[in-house]
Amino acid sequence: MWLDRLSAHANAxxxxxxxxxxxxxxxxxxxxxxxxxxxxxxxxxxxxxxSLSLAQxxxxxxxxxxxxxxxxxxxxxxxxxxxxxxxxxxxxxVLERIIGKQHKADAPASPxxxxxxxxxxxVDSIEFGGLSLQEFLEKKNEAARPxxxxxxxxxxxxxxxxxxxxxxxxxAIAGCDDVLKSVESYxxxxxxxxxxxxxxxxxLQSRSVQLTSxxxxxxxxxxxxxxxxxxxxVSPRSVHLISEGQINHEWVEALREIExxxxxxxxxxxxxxxxxxxxxxxxxxxDLRDKAIERIRDYLVMQIKALRSPNINxxxxxxxxxANYKELYGFLSRNHATLAEEIIQAYxxxxxxxxxxxxxxxxxxxxxxxxxxxxxxxxxxxDPSQKSAMQGGRVGAAYDPFALGRRADILRxxxxxAISSYLAEEDKSLHGIEVPFRNFNLALVDNVxxxxxxxxxxxxxxxxxxxxxKVVQIFEPVFALGRAVTKNLIDxxxxxxxxxxxxxxxxxxxxxxxxxxxxxxxxxINGTNMQLWPRFQVIMDMHRESFKRVSSATSxxxxxxxxxxxxxxxxxxxxxxxxxxxxxxxxxxxxxxxxGDDEPVSNSLGRLTAEFDTLLTKLxxxxxxxxxRERFIFNNYSLVLTIISDTNGKMANEQxxxxxxxxxxxxxx
Numbered sequence: 013m014w015l016d017r018l019s020a021h022a023n024a025x026x027x028x029x030x031x032x033x034x035x036x037x038x039x040x041x042x043x044x045x046x047x048x049x050x051x052x053x054x055x056x057x058x059x060x061x062x063s064l065s066l067a068q069x070x071x072x073x074x075x076x077x078x079x080x081x082x083x084x085x086x087x088x089x090x091x092x093x094x095x096x097x098x099x100x101x102x103x104x105x106v107l108e109r110i111i112g113k114q115h116k117a118d119a120p121a122s123p124x125x126x127x128x129x130x131x132x133x134x135v136d137s138i139e140f141g142g143l144s145l146q147e148f149l150e151k152k153n154e155a156a157r158p159x160x161x162x163x164x165x166x167x168x169x170x171x172x173x174x175x176x177x178x179x180x181x182x183x184a185i186a187g188c189d190d191v192l193k194s195v196e197s198y199x200x201x202x203x204x205x206x207x208x209x210x211x212x213x214x215x216l217q218s219r220s221v222q223l224t225s226x227x228x229x230x231x232x233x234x235x236x237x238x239x240x241x242x243x244x245x246v247s248p249r250s251v252h253l254i255s256e257g258q259i260n261h262e263w264v265e266a267l268r269e270i271e272x273x274x275x276x277x278x279x280x281x282x283x284x285x286x287x288x289x290x291x292x293x294x295x296x297x298x299d300l301r302d303k304a305i306e307r308i309r310d311y312l313v314m315q316i317k318a319l320r321s322p323n324i325n326x327x328x329x330x331x332x333x334x335a336n337y338k339e340l341y342g343f344l345s346r347n348h349a350t351l352a353e354e355i356i357q358a359y360x361x362x363x364x365x366x367x368x369x370x371x372x373x374x375x376x377x378x379x380x381x382x383x384x385x386x387x388x389x390x391x392x393x394x395d396p397s398q399k400s401a402m403q404g405g406r407v408g409a410a411y412d413p414f415a416l417g418r419r420a421d422i423l424r425x426x427x428x429x430a431i432s433s434y435l436a437e438e439d440k441s442l443h444g445i446e447v448p449f450r451n452f453n454l455a456l457v458d459n460v461x462x463x464x465x466x467x468x469x470x471x472x473x474x475x476x477x478x479x480x481x482k483v484v485q486i487f488e489p490v491f492a493l494g495r496a497v498t499k500n501l502i503d504x505x506x507x508x509x510x511x512x513x514x515x516x517x518x519x520x521x522x523x524x525x526x527x528x529x530x531x532x533x534x535x536x537i538n539g540t541n542m543q544l545w546p547r548f549q550v551i552m553d554m555h556r557e558s559f560k561r562v563s564s565a566t567s568x569x570x571x572x573x574x575x576x577x578x579x580x581x582x583x584x585x586x587x588x589x590x591x592x593x594x595x596x597x598x599x600x601x602x603x604x605x606x607x608g609d610d611e612p613v614s615n616s617l618g619r620l621t622a623e624f625d626t627l628l629t630k631l632x633x634x635x636x637x638x639x640x641r642e643r644f645i646f647n648n649y650s651l652v653l654t655i656i657s658d659t660n661g662k663m664a665n666e667q668x669x670x671x672x673x674x675x676x677x678x679x680x681x
Contacts, residue, residue: 103144110145243276244293246300254304259311264339270300271343305348308340312355319362326366330466338470345471356471360485367459368489374455375497377433378448382440386413386507392592392620393558393627414592416509416599419444423516430455445501446513452497453540457521457533460487464530483532491536498543508551508596512603512613515544545612552616555596559623562589563630584643586651587631593624594655597667605661614663621670646678 143151250266257263274297277290315333319326345352388394390413430451431439463486468479502511522537597617604613628648632641653671656664 103146107145244273244289246270246273246293246297251300254300254307259307259337259340261336264337267304267339267343270297270304271346273297274301301347305344305351308344309351309355311337311340312344313358316355316358316362319359319366326363327462330470335466335469338472341471356482360482363463363486364489367463367487368493371452371456371490371493374433375452375493377436378431378452378497380437380439381448382442383448384413384442384444384507386505386510388506388554390506391558392555392589392596393560393562412595413507413509414596414599416602419446419509419513420602422446422450422513423520428454430458444513445505445507445510446517449498449501449514450517452494453517453521456487456490456494456536457524459490460533461525461528461530463487464532480532484535487532487536491533491539494536495539495543498540502544502547506551506554508548508555509599509603511544511548511551512600515541515548516603518544549612549616552620556620556623559589559620559627563623563627584640584647586648587628589624589627589631590648590651594652597621597652598656598659601656601659601661601664601667604663605659607661607663609662614666617663617667621667625674642678646675649675649678 246269250269253263253266254270257266273293277294277297312334315329318324318329318333341352341355344355392414436451460483464479464483467483467486468476471479471482498514502514505511518537518540522534525531525533525537600613600617604611607613628645632644649671653668653675656667656671659667
């Protein structure tokens with residue numbers, strides 16, 4: 013091969029190649045590539061050479077080089093290349109081998125092989141300049157040395173510049189090695205610790221399995237024994253509350269628990285025989301129950317004493333301190349009936365005093381109200397000129413005792429609150445007897461209802477009949493006071509309309525108590541009616557008697573008749589007694605529009621009307637002839653019928669029919 017020959021020639025020259033040095037990181041130029049190729053005994057082609065590669069010409073063409081290269085013989089060429097190296101191979105022969113031309117002496121005896129011609133471009137592209145190949149190569153190497161030296165210098169400078177960075181990189185790599193070694197040791201220790209933790213986890217797992225098994229066994233045992241233990245045990249908190257805690261809702265809950273446990277233990281003792289647990293707990297529960305009874309007694313006694321304080325509002329204590337803890341009395345009555353009866357009796361005595369004292373003060377305030385004075389001169393046949401201005405310390409005033417007016421508004425009032433003591437003492441206006449009667453009884457009904465509601469709620473263990481009797485015992489003194497108040501109002505009075513108003517008010521109170529379902533005041537209501545109705549009948553009889561007196565006076569002499577008929581006794585105008593009677597009848601009928609047949613109003617009014625008819629007949633006799641008498645009677649009855657024309661009710665209709673019949677009878681005459 014020609015590569016071996018070129019290498020041998022280069023070694024034989026004995027010249028040391030300047031390119032035997034370390035590899036430089038700098039980019040190789042064309043000259044460097046040529047020098048490297050020359051060092052490796054490889055042919056190098058200039059960039060100006062043909063594009064044909066060396067690989068395309070392994071078999072060089074037999075075309076010879078220019079004639080100038082062929083004229084010299086082998087000896088001259090050898091001397092030209094290296095005169096001192098006579099033993100070196102003939103350069104011409106070497107060149108001929110390179111370019112593919114064989115020497116005639118070396119030509120093989122075998123027939124010539126037809127090889128393709130080498131393109132002329134390959135031969136022309138190499139310019140040797142009259143130099144031998146060795147010179148040509150040395151010249152190329154000399155031209156490339158400065159560039160390579162410059163490149164080496166630049167490489168050395170660049171290496172010096174990069175050395176510190178490479179040293180830092182080396183130190184960083186060494187540090188990373190140290191860190192990795194520490195991490196390796198840490199991981200080794202961590203692995204050892206993981207082994208220990210794994211062993212502990214296994215131990216804990218086995219322990220957890222044991223605890224789970226024990227827990228399940230305990231749950232099963234608790235499920236079986238829990239109810240039995242719960243039935244005979246009392247929590248320490250409940251014991252502490254019962255013994256030392258403040259009485260409130262939590263205390264009541266603890267009391268329920270104690271009572272439930274006591275009932276359960278009593279049932280267990282009677283049903284299951286002598287159990288040691290029950291025998292041990294029973295004395296403790298008995299002591300705890302006694303302690304609860306003692307504390308309940310003290311609490312109730314303290315609240316009852318508070319009711320006796322002056323200016324105390326009993327309703328506040330009843331609702332906040334007693335009714336909220338009504339279970340206390342229930343527990344006391346179930347466990348100590350005698351003590352419970354003593355407590356309720358103490359409460360009854362306290363409330364009797366409380367209500368009597370307060371209603372007495374209230375009645376004293378109502379007595380300061382100024383009332384209209386009525387006496388015998390306020391009767392239908394009385395003489396109003398003789399009416400006294402002062403009687404019994406009560407102030408008199410001019411008013412019509414036979415007209416109802418606005419007094420009926422008290423029956424339709426929506427104000428269901430009694431007047432206060434302060435307002436009663438400061439009131440300076442005049443009133444009828446129905447005003448103090450209404451206020452006193454309205455306050456009484458409200459307090460009776462509230463007390464009855466509290467007693468039935470607080471002492472729920474009693475039956476309703478027993479609770480009613482307790483309330484009656486409480487209000488018995490007040491009921492007596494109310495009857496005395498009514499008696500003082502109606503006895504000195506001849507105000508028939510005021511008494512009838514009191515009757516209607518009393519009926520309203522009875523309806524209200526029925527609506528509230530409070531039966532304890534029925535006896536009081538009935539007793540008040542027994543006071544009012546007889547007095548009403550007495551006053552109605554007094555009115556009738558007054559007509560009789562007028563009638564008898566008319567029949568006895570003309571003087572009395574003239575005093576009643578006026579100066580003109582022959583006048584047919586209605587008599588002033590007719591005006592009185594008509595107004596009085598209208599008021600009675602207005603207050604009796606819903607009256608029943610069982611009321612005494614109808615009978616008393618019928619007798620009064622009959623007496624009026626008698627009186628009117630006697631008065632008509634003083635009018636002269638029959639025609640004037642008929643006109644007089646007609647005018648008087650017409651006046652009465654006109655006055656009562658706007659009244660309603662069964663009794664009013666009866667009176668209208670009566671006077672219509674009288675008018676028709678008078679007209680026929």
